[in-house]
Amino acid sequence: MATYGPETYGELNADVYDEWHDIDPTDAVRCLAELLGEGPTGPVLELAVGTGRVTIPLAQLGIDVRGIDASEAMVARMRAKPGGDRIPVTIGDMADVEPGTDDLFAMVFVVFSTFFFLMTQEDQVRCFAGVAERLVPGGRFVLECPMPDVARYQRHQTVETHQVGLDRVRLLAVRHDPVEQRFDGHHVLITNNGIRLAPASMRYAWPSELDLMARLAGLERRHRWGGWRREPFRAEGNYVTVYEKPA
Incomplete structure (x- = not known):
């Protein structure tokens, strides 16, 4: 895996990604929309937008959604879907969070296990810091991560x-x-x-390590749930954490 980079997974897996990872995004879309209703208004950014399984349904709700992804092949799959071609996407490394130099967001989110595709602790810390800079006061950073097993x-x-x-x-x-x-x-x-x-x-991280990355970036943890239905966190499976930039 010596030549594995931010774009490798998507470039080599785009054509089978939706088939091999058949995950229903309904609960994620509903929860993200609810969180947006609770916080400040503004555009939303998905890190590692991929084939648009979450971003497209959010856009269909009238939410101003943008994306960033390192893989042109994955983004091409998204743009081939109905509505996918209308979502602005930056091709780049989500560790850098650079969709536009002046863009500020009410929410930044990353779903499934994709945050862990940042391959070093340094990249993950840099991502948190970049997200914090791009959030408006009161804005949220929402992560879905698998509990390491x-x-x-x-x-x-x-x-x-x-x-x-x-x-x-x-x-x-x-x-x-x-x-x-x-x-x-x-x-x-x-x-x-x-x-x-x-x-x-x-590169996986434990929940306490994610919390420390958030603190270093100036973010505060608001919620940690056992899933998108806001179940109690039980340290198993995929869980959802909501960090907030102080107002």
């Missing part, structure tokens, strides 16, 4: 079966680096036509 790795590695069919098998092979808090892996699709590798790397 390191117990699933025996001898710091694992192979899991994700799909079995008559003509295909899809596996996930991952190595875990507990010092760097890093996962490097491949989705492996085996069919009668051959083998396809889809690489993915991420």
Whole structure:
């Protein structure tokens, strides 16, 4: 994974991303819209906008949504969807948060596990700082992150079966680096036509580490839920954290 960069995942996975990661965004869209109704008014920015699964429905609600993504292939998939071509997107690294030098936002958000695609602690800290600079007073930074589950790795590695069919098998092979808090892996699709590798790397962070990054950036934690339905946080699965810039 020596040449893995911010754009690698999207460039190599865009054509299968929606199929392989079939996640219903309805709860995320509803919760984000509710949070916008509770806070200051203004445009909204999605980090790692991808194929637009959350941004497009938000835009359909009349919300002024922008995006940033490192992968032109992922953004092309979004623009091919109804309404996706009307959403302004900057091609760039979300660690830099540079959709426009003068843009300020009422909310910045990143969903699924995408924040962990920032591969170093330095990049993650820089992202928090950049978001804080781009938020209006009272604006929110909303993150959905998976709770790290390191117990699933025996001898710091694992192979899991994700799909079995008559003509295909899809596996996930991952190595875990507990010092760097890093996962490097491949989705492996085996069919009668051959083998396809889809690489993915991420640097996970614990909730307390995210809270410290927020504090360093001048943000305050307002909520931590066990999901988009505002369930109690139970330190498992994906959870949602809302940070706020003091007014």
